[in-house]
Amino acid sequence: MRLTEDQIRAFNEDGYLFIPNQFTRAEVGVLKRELPGIFAQDRKENVREKDGKTVRTTFAAHTFNEAFRRLGRHPRMVGPVMQLVDGPVYMHQYKINAKAAFDGDVWQWHQDYGTWARDDLMPTTRAMNIAVFLDDVTEFNGALMFIPKSHKRGVLEAGHDTVTTSYPLWTLDHATVAQLVKEGGLVAPKGPAGSMLMFHCNLVHASPGNLSPWDRTIVYLSLCHVENHIRQFKRPEWIAHRDFAPIVPLVDDCLLDLAREAAE
Amino acid sequence: MRLTEDQIRAFNEDGYLFIPNQFTRAEVGVLKRELPGIFAQDRKENVREKDGKTVRTTFAAHTFNEAFRRLGRHPRMVGPVMQLVDGPVYMHQYKINAKAAFDGDVWQWHQDYGTWARDDLMPTTRAMNIAVFLDDVTEFNGALMFIPKSHKRGVLEAGHDTVTTSYPLWTLDHATVAQLVKEGGLVAPKGPAGSMLMFHCNLVHASPGNLSPWDRTIVYLSLCHVENHIRQFKRPEWIAHRDFAPIVPLVDDCLLDLAREAAE
Numbered sequence: 454m455r456l457t458e459d460q461i462r463a464f465n466e467d468g469y470l471f472i473p474n475q476f477t478r479a480e481v482g483v484l485k486r487e488l489p490g491i492f493a494q495d496r497k498e499n500v501r502e503k504d505g506k507t508v509r510t511t512f513a514a515h516t517f518n519e520a521f522r523r524l525g526r527h528p529r530m531v532g533p534v535m536q537l538v539d540g541p542v543y544m545h546q547y548k549i550n551a552k553a554a555f556d557g558d559v560w561q562w563h564q565d566y567g568t569w570a571r572d573d574l575m576p577t578t579r580a581m582n583i584a585v586f587l588d589d590v591t592e593f594n595g596a597l598m599f600i601p602k603s604h605k606r607g608v609l610e611a612g613h614d615t616v617t618t619s620y621p622l623w624t625l626d627h628a629t630v631a632q633l634v635k636e637g638g639l640v641a642p643k644g645p646a647g648s649m650l651m652f653h654c655n656l657v658h659a660s661p662g663n664l665s666p667w668d669r670t671i672v673y674l675s676l677c678h679v680e681n682h683i684r685q686f687k688r689p690e691w692i693a694h695r696d697f698a699p700i701v702p703l704v705d706d707c708l709l710d711l712a713r714e715a716a717e
Numbered sequence: 718m719r720l721t722e723d724q725i726r727a728f729n730e731d732g733y734l735f736i737p738n739q740f741t742r743a744e745v746g747v748l749k750r751e752l753p754g755i756f757a758q759d760r761k762e763n764v765r766e767k768d769g770k771t772v773r774t775t776f777a778a779h780t781f782n783e784a785f786r787r788l789g790r791h792p793r794m795v796g797p798v799m800q801l802v803d804g805p806v807y808m809h810q811y812k813i814n815a816k817a818a819f820d821g822d823v824w825q826w827h828q829d830y831g832t833w834a835r836d837d838l839m840p841t842t843r844a845m846n847i848a849v850f851l852d853d854v855t856e857f858n859g860a861l862m863f864i865p866k867s868h869k870r871g872v873l874e875a876g877h878d879t880v881t882t883s884y885p886l887w888t889l890d891h892a893t894v895a896q897l898v899k900e901g902g903l904v905a906p907k908g909p910a911g912s913m914l915m916f917h918c919n920l921v922h923a924s925p926g927n928l929s930p931w932d933r934t935i936v937y938l939s940l941c942h943v944e945n946h947i948r949q950f951k952r953p954e955w956i957a958h959r960d961f962a963p964i965v966p967l968v969d970d971c972l973l974d975l976a977r978e979a980a981e
Binding site for chain 2 (some may be wrong): 555559561562595641660661662665712
């Protein structure tokens with residue numbers, strides 16, 4: 454799978470690209486059936502909401518779950534990023550963001566690269582987020598909001614918010630967000646499970662809580678050019694990884710293969 | 718202004734009715750320009766968010782502000798409710814719900830009549846909410862979510878939630894909400910400032926927080942048939958009113974008249 458010239462132009466201009474139905478229902482099913490087992494585990498990689506129960510984020514599932522390991526090497530995820538950063542990539546961060554029905558809390562306005570630069574000393578923005586929806590994302594269950602074109606502003610000043618949610622985050626102030634929205638507007642890409650979303654690591658984004666009875670699970674791969682690896686190891690290795698070896702993509706059928714193997 | 722037979726049928730079937738552009742931009746302007754002055758007042762009717770600063774709800778603005786007094790007697794608000802409850806109405810509750818940009822917090826899943834029955838001993842559901850948007854309501858700034866047809870279920874069991882937000886509320890449990898949504902789905906009426914929304918006092922609803930840089934101010938009139946007035950005075954009179962005299966609607970131009978008077 455190669456991005457077209459138009460897609461690359463749109464990404465560079467707006468800072469994101471939305472590709473509906475990049476994965477089939479069957480492929481999503483292979484991943485979804487693993488979630489209850491993963492969330493039920495009592496392990497440090499499961500960061501919980503303020504209620505101390507609901508899983509907010511599972512880090513590094515590619516290191517302990519076979520289906521998510523394969524997703525982390527899937528050619529439809531890794532290929533487009535290798536194309537955009539023009540070279541081999543390693544896995545900087547791997548997150549399953551649950552935003553569970555009723556209990557999923559907000560993510561405040563932030564840039565991902567702001568954290569990678571400040572906490573991890575990642576040298577440049579030669580890195581990117583690519584996400585796949587494991588649930589239908591609608592207007593009701595906490596869709597991600599992007600400020601188009603905000604990635605062109607570099608790393609913006611931010612404060613370290615340790616109180617709003619259970620997970621600390623470098624967040625932008627209201628005046629900055631209001632000004633960026635005045636310039637670029639606001640979008641919230643929605644679509645069926647299996648849809649894919651790529652966005653620039655400096656694109657300003659946030660997401661509201663989920664009051665609906667529908668989960669809104671999204672898996673995020675943060676992929677970084679191997680030469681652009683982080684220089685500081687302040688955060689735990691299961692949050693900011695230390696294995697800088699280039700990812701070798703698997704075959705396109707790797708998720709369905711797993712289902713077939715399990716059935717046999 | 719009279720509701721049509723089709724509108725009445727839709728209201729009875731789904732529990733709500735949305736009428737875009739019921740008020741003009743000029744009429745909305747007459748009300749909006751009063752808001753900063755009202756929110757700046759240090760008075761008990763201004764209930765603030767958990768931050769202790771941002772106004773969450775202003776109660777009873779019709780008792781101390783002329784523009785909102787007129788809105789509370791506006792024929793386009795009071796008329797349709799008199800038609801639906803088939804008789805004269807009094808003002809049971811009057812709220813300006815600010816849901817301010819960035820800081821506006823959630824309203825959990827609830828039925829309004831649940832509170833009116835439990836706290837105020839209002840005898841029957843011969844009462845209704847009618848709301849007008851003072852800002853454009855979009856997918857980004859915390860639109861109200863309704864569960865269609867849920868008003869047919871009577872008063873549902875609820876718990877008194879005094880911790881989630883700054884305002885205590887009788888809220889429904891997750892299993893109940895999930896079941897109701899399975900049956901009736903979920904809708905979130907959106908539209909320009911000046912749009913009007915009526916809903917049955919047993920219709921289950923909620924609204925997410927507002928992370929956007931756009932305010933989402935909505936004014937709610939809770940109008941009750943005069944014979945159905947409350948029997949218990951547990952809550953303060955500026956929350957659950959005690960004046961059961963029938964409202965006499967003003968003329969249709971009453972808001973623009975005020976602007977003209979002010980200009981002269």
